[in-house]
Amino acid sequence: MIEVLRHPVFARLFTAQLAALLGTGLLTVALALLAFDMAGDRAGAVLGTAFAVKMVAYIGLAPIANAAVERVSRKAVLIGADLVRVAITLAMPFIDAVWQIYLLIFVLQAASATFTPAFQAVIPDLLSDEEDYTKALSLSRLAYDLENLVSPVLAALLLALMSYHWLFGGTAIGFAASAVLVSLSAVPARPASRKVRSFFERVTRGTRIYLATPRLRGLLALNLAAASVGAFIIVNTVVIVMGGDGHEQVHVAAALAAFGGGSMIAALSLPRLLRSISDRTLMTAAAVSLAALALFYALFLPPTGSFALLLMVWGLSGLLYSTVLTPAGRLLRHSAHAEDRPALFTAQFALSHACWLVTYPIAGWAGEAIGLSPTLAVLGMMALAASVAALTLWPSDDATELDHDHHDLPPDHPHLQEFAARGTRHRHVFVIDDEHRVWPTQG
Numbered sequence: 001m002i003e004v005l006r007h008p009v010f011a012r013l014f015t016a017q018l019a020a021l022l023g024t025g026l027l028t029v030a031l032a033l034l035a036f037d038m039a040g041d042r043a044g045a046v047l048g049t050a051f052a053v054k055m056v057a058y059i060g061l062a063p064i065a066n067a068a069v070e071r072v073s074r075k076a077v078l079i080g081a082d083l084v085r086v087a088i089t090l091a092m093p094f095i096d097a098v099w100q101i102y103l104l105i106f107v108l109q110a111a112s113a114t115f116t117p118a119f120q121a122v123i124p125d126l127l128s129d130e131e132d133y134t135k136a137l138s139l140s141r142l143a144y145d146l147e148n149l150v151s152p153v154l155a156a157l158l159l160a161l162m163s164y165h166w167l168f169g170g171t172a173i174g175f176a177a178s179a180v181l182v183s184l185s186a187v188p189a190r191p192a193s194r195k196v197r198s199f200f201e202r203v204t205r206g207t208r209i210y211l212a213t214p215r216l217r218g219l220l221a222l223n224l225a226a227a228s229v230g231a232f233i234i235v236n237t238v239v240i241v242m243g244g245d246g247h248e249q250v251h252v253a254a255a256l257a258a259f260g261g262g263s264m265i266a267a268l269s270l271p272r273l274l275r276s277i278s279d280r281t282l283m284t285a286a287a288v289s290l291a292a293l294a295l296f297y298a299l300f301l302p303p304t305g306s307f308a309l310l311l312m313v314w315g316l317s318g319l320l321y322s323t324v325l326t327p328a329g330r331l332l333r334h335s336a337h338a339e340d341r342p343a344l345f346t347a348q349f350a351l352s353h354a355c356w357l358v359t360y361p362i363a364g365w366a367g368e369a370i371g372l373s374p375t376l377a378v379l380g381m382m383a384l385a386a387s388v389a390a391l392t393l394w395p396s397d398d399a400t401e402l403d404h405d406h407h408d409l410p411p412d413h414p415h416l417q418e419f420a421a422r423g424t425r426h427r428h429v430f431v432i433d434d435e436h437r438v439w440p441t442q443g
Helices: 002-006 008-068 074-094 098-126 130-159 165-183 199-212 214-244 249-273 279-297 307-325 328-334 338-370 372-393 414-418
Strands: 401-404 426-429
Touching (some): 002 130, 008 074, 008 165, 098 130, 098 328, 130 307, 199 214, 214 249, 214 328, 249 307, 328 338
């Protein structure tokens, strides 16, 4: 997997991603401490609102931001988004009201909603080889998992030496380093659009392509399956370990590390597995298994189950979670022309976070209202239903080349002229675009 880093531009961009992720991890710790400093016992409510603001920014602004910067160079977009994040994090130590937290988080996440899909859309243009791109996706997943493990440790070391306010400085350094590394990279130019589109069309184009493509409708269901179980683990691990089990903070870290460790194992294994197993088979099998594991463990939540069992279940959940989500970039790459990939990656970014916006409140509010075991059972059933939906929506014979008709096009249309020898019905690699607005049925 590591050999893909021999590609110099990808190596710089991957290092930029690591720097930005490390900054984000420090920000999470600093923001929690800032909320407690300002709101005391209400810190949980403040953070919950801040994370809701984050999700709203991701879902609502990502497509708008992508449309707004469509004619701006990718390098300028990435650097500009990083510089906005630097400015916002440097302002955070000076705020003195809770509403200012919400405002700055909204602006910060708007910049992230611009940066992340644009960054993700660059990589398939940079790595044309399918196996190299799969390795890049696994490395990216690995980076997220390492950030979850390393950032809290680094934050703890820094807090032993300085005030938490300085963590915002560390965050700014991470985003600044990302901007510098991007500036030193030969970022591929955005593929030219074949036609001028209205702003509304640019905003909605990615979502329209996404929802019109069967494999991506299946991917959306898989996003919901992963978010259902993932939200429970992220929100309720501390409650299970320190409440039901009566353990210490270090055990919370160990449980979350088990989840991250399982995810890392999957990321390391996927490039080899995907050589012999199809994306659909691997992703849907992992989703069904993740749902079944959640339903099983709902019977053994503390105080019934042991901490060792929790570690085993969390580790296996992380492995299955990563197996569901990591190959998503491959599906997006196969489902659009190069010019439409930024819009499609943006749609995936927004729609996947919409799934989390549904599952996070269920995991938190239902966990408090009806108890942890019933909540995990509810989310496990959601994950199972979403997995079955994915199997239904994503055809088992998911061919890239499809026979289709063009009765809607005039005989002299350039697309028909390209395949004139085959008539109005012909076969080629099929994606949703201006000439192909509806997925062909088997009939």
